[in-house]
Amino acid sequence: MSLHVIKPGMQTTIQDLGRHGWQSLGVSVCGAMDPWAARIANNLLNNHENEAVLEMTVHGPTLGIQEDLFLAIFGANMDVSRNGEELAQGKPVFARRGDIVTFGYAKTGMRTYLAVKGGFSLQKVLHSYSTDLKAKIGGLNGRALKEGDILPSKSEVPSLAPDWGFPYHINSHYINKNCSPIHFIRGRHYHWFKKESLQVFESSFFTIKPDSDRMGYRLSGPALEWEESRELITEATTCGSIQIPPSGQPIILMADRQPTGGYPKIGEVIQSDLPRLSQMRPGQKLYFQEISLQEAYQKTYKQLQTLEKIKIACRMKWQEMS
Template structure:
């Protein structure tokens, strides 16, 4: 299977779950911003959750399928069409060769994940297919996709082949594609962004901030600044966050979701393409399950932080992993038992 890029839209890159064994050498982890949506899309086409997907930001992308393709699109709530007919999200779809897939404007959310059976066949760099744009490594030639690019898919799994055979029976009367009646929208963060709450824990230097700043972190709302990207989201609040006394720090390792506070008092939440170390005070740490919420927020969106304990954060993480395991098992059961 392969696709051709007709229009890349705002930004499309190849991403998997990132490269993690090289941070000690200064190589960023990268990977999909919304890992839940990325993993779900892969599972819905019979892949393992770590396979490479296309991360599609906001709008304008147009692709043409060069062969019959088993695909799934998860993430932002947006209108996606196949030859002008709305293509359902959060479920496997078998789409005919020659079909044009168009991504319209996002109704809610910011990023969508396009998975195909077998994943995208691009070279691994340091154990990952993820694109790191600043370093021009990974993905498709180390860059965002352009018009005219052609991407091939890898070898599909046995489960993917069974899914394709099952869905072929539903092509009659469905035009250019066939989909099952069920879907997996339980994982759709973009459906719950009307008044988003981001759960966070106190950071390493939380107690070094003023009492007012500690209170403001969890009481005021923040807006995503236009100075935000895959490296991190800069936040703007009504009140600055301040240290109780000057603090000299050495650069230390940082993680996805670390909330740093530079000298201007506007916090920064580090995300997928974060640097490997940071020297700003760390007032908080976003719970792992809510890091993906930032992937679906865009500049201008507002949210609030909510206090959470480490135990609660761990339990929520384990629940999210259980849900993905259940999705994987459900897909296998549905199609392994199909006639």
């Protein structure tokens, strides 16, 4: 069973939840920019959460269905259609051989994820399906999809077709929360910055610049100044690290970040806010708000609890069909 790429879209790649455990050897983690949406797409099909998915950015592909299969879509609204008719997000969808699934431009958000039941039949590199575009490994030959590509799947079509969506009011509403702050905890070098700059950091809006990408979100706004010039030995980075280069303009490291970095880190975006951040577009404004480590744990725990409820509910639905 397979998908045929008729049009590849702006940037469509194979991703999972990342290539973990190799940063010490200089290998980037990569993985889905919005792990929340990727995990939900897989849960809808009762897949393992770390199965490979298609990540589509801004403008999605056109795909030909070569064999009957089940798919699920979640993330930004890209006006998905099947044979010209609207296709719903947030539920398992039965696609027949010969169907054409088309993704348009994202009306809201940046990224949409497509999963197929059973996952895609691809080779892992360093225990991950994720595409590392800079190292040219993982996914499909380490690159974005192009016209004519064939994506084999491991899908097995059950005898009954599901006719249900989410048992909870879980959708892509988090994409539209533009007025909500991006929460952070203090970084290792928070105390390096002038007191005035620390106040400005939390009281000002910053704009996502057009040259932002999967490696990092470059922001423009008031320049943040160090208390004094210091030398920093390069050290490990993580997704959400807020680095301040000599220009004083923040850079938020994202999925394809380099394993190490030499700029001071004023803060770390909390894990539960990263999906929302990943769906923000160039030109959008954001502002930061500090919270405690305990509050960050609580927000992440609540998000994981919700995800676990979704997983259990979807599993039970598929068990009813077997």
